[in-house]
Amino acid sequence: MRSIFWGQIACFFICLYFTACKSSSEPKDKPATVGKKGGGKPAGGPLAVEAYIIKTSVLNQNIxxxxxxxxxxETEIHPEVAGKIVQMNIREGAMVSRGTVLVKLNDADLQAQLHQLNVQLLVAQKTLDRQNQLLKIGGISQQDYDVSLLQVSSVRASMQVLQVSIARMVVRAPFNGKIGFKNVSIGAYVSPATVITTIKDxxxxxxxxxxxxxxxxxxxxxxxxxxxxxxxxxxxxxxxxxxxxxxxxxxxxxxxxxxxxxxxxxxxxxxxxxxxxxxxxDNQALMVPTQSIIPGARDKQIIVARQGVATFQKVTTGVRDSVNVQLTSGVAVGDTVITTGILQLKTGSKIIVKSIKK
The missing domain is CATH 2.40.30.170 (Efflux pump adaptor protein, beta barrel domain)
Incomplete structure (x- = not known):
């Protein structure tokens, strides 16, 4: 029993020895590969971009x-004088001709004054006719005749002034057009500040x-x-x-x-x-894709590829369509304009143009 026990102990130490030797002989693990999966570009390398080569094209310019x-x-209709509306011929939305009577104000007092002047003119005219006959036979002096003539002229002038005042009591359409909504009704008292309605041609x-x-x-x-x-x-x-x-x-x-x-x-x-x-x-228009324009607070820029380096260039834009913008200054025919990766670039950044659109 004793010999079996010591034999088992010896086998255990022999196995432990061989295991330690095997572990020490295996090579150590290699460090993990630094970089992108699949062997991508190391940090700081050139950026792959797409570009567009500027050429002249025919542009039918319109904005x-x-x-x-x-x-x-178009105008608002106002009365020339203040007064009460006694007649209204406004049909809202109707077409009217120039001179059509729209509103008439109360002019009874003016008509009475005109009638009075008509009577005065009749009397003055008869007096003038009699004095004219007397003047021919030397019954009156020329001065007396001139006074009667002046009286007739004065009454006629007063009648003309009164007729103008009566005409102002009538509001007419100033031109052919369409009447708008009325703002007053018959019986209302209006003034020159009152908007009666509107008219539009x-x-x-x-x-x-x-x-x-x-x-x-x-x-x-x-x-x-x-x-x-x-x-x-x-x-x-x-x-x-x-x-x-x-x-x-x-x-x-x-x-x-x-x-x-x-x-x-x-x-x-x-x-x-x-x-x-x-x-x-314009047969010599220079057009670039819209996405290549970098708007700024005061000006606009594009990025031009020159010898593998990104160069920012100020430009002036013209008209545009759905996909392109016209450049009126800042570029020349043959310039290579960057259209992708714009947000990742700065002045002097290294680039690789992977595709070019002409």
């Missing part, structure tokens, strides 16, 4: 600006819009613009008739007025208009 439609003529419309100051040389009287309104796909034409005397300071734009050539039921005063202003055709 879209908001506009408003206005009645060709809806058969002719004006279009007003503004263009940026850099395009003011393109605005020429007689040229046409195209516009559209909500509610119909139809396009309308308007002819430019005038511009404002100067550039507006708050938004640096030029206000333009045009006359709509054809008016139908889909357009009316006050409507919003989307104006397409044609700037002509």
């Amino acid at each position: 879209q600006v908001p506009g408003s439609l206005l009645a060709f003529d 809806v058969n002719r419309l004006k279009l007003t819009f503004s263009v940026p100051e850099k395009y003011n040389s393109k605005v020429v009287n007689g040229n046409s613009v195209i516009f559209s309104v909500e509610g119909t796909p139809k396009k309308y034409a308007a002819k430019i008739i005038a511009t404002e005397s100067g550039i507006t300071e708050n938004n640096r734009s030029l206000k333009v007025m045009a006359v709509v050539e054809t008016v139908d039921k889909y357009i009316s005063p006050g409507s919003f208009a989307n104006v397409i202003f044609d700037l002509g055709e």
Whole structure:
């Protein structure tokens, strides 16, 4: 029993010895590979980007600006004098002609005065006729005749003044147009400050819009613009008739007025208009993708690839479409403009152009 026990102890130490030797002979683990999976670029290497080579192209230049439609003529209707309304011929929404009587004020006292002057004129005229006969036979002096003549002229002048006052008691339509809502009713006492109603010439419309100051040389009287309104796909034409005397300071734009050539039921005063202003055709336009423009507080920039280095370049933009922007300064034909990875680049960054669009 004793020999078996010591034999087991000896086997245990022999196994332990061989295990320790095997562990010491195995190589140590290699350190983990530093870097991206799959052997990516080490930190600080060139950035792979896409680019666009600038070339000349044909550009049909136009800009879209908001506009408003206005009645060709529009005004509020006020009485010239104060008085009580005794007659009203206003049908709201009706078309009226120039000179149509809209409102008549009480003029009974003025009519009475006119009647009185008519009687005075009749008496003065008869007196003048008798004195004329007496003057021919030397019955009166020339001075007496002149006094009677002056009396007749004075009464006639007073009648003319009174007739003007009576005419002011009648309010007429100043031009052909559409009457708006009435603000007073018959029997009301009105003054020159009272707005009786409004009238608009809806058969002719004006279009007003503004263009940026850099395009003011393109605005020429007689040229046409195209516009559209909500509610119909139809396009309308308007002819430019005038511009404002100067550039507006708050938004640096030029206000333009045009006359709509054809008016139908889909357009009316006050409507919003989307104006397409044609700037002509440019055969040497330099266009770049919209995403390549870096807007700033005072200017705009693009990134140009030069000998594998990113260079920031200030540019001036022109018109744009859905995908491209025109550059009017800062670049030249053949420049390579970076279109991707813009946010990761700074001046002097190393780049690799992996694809180029021409």
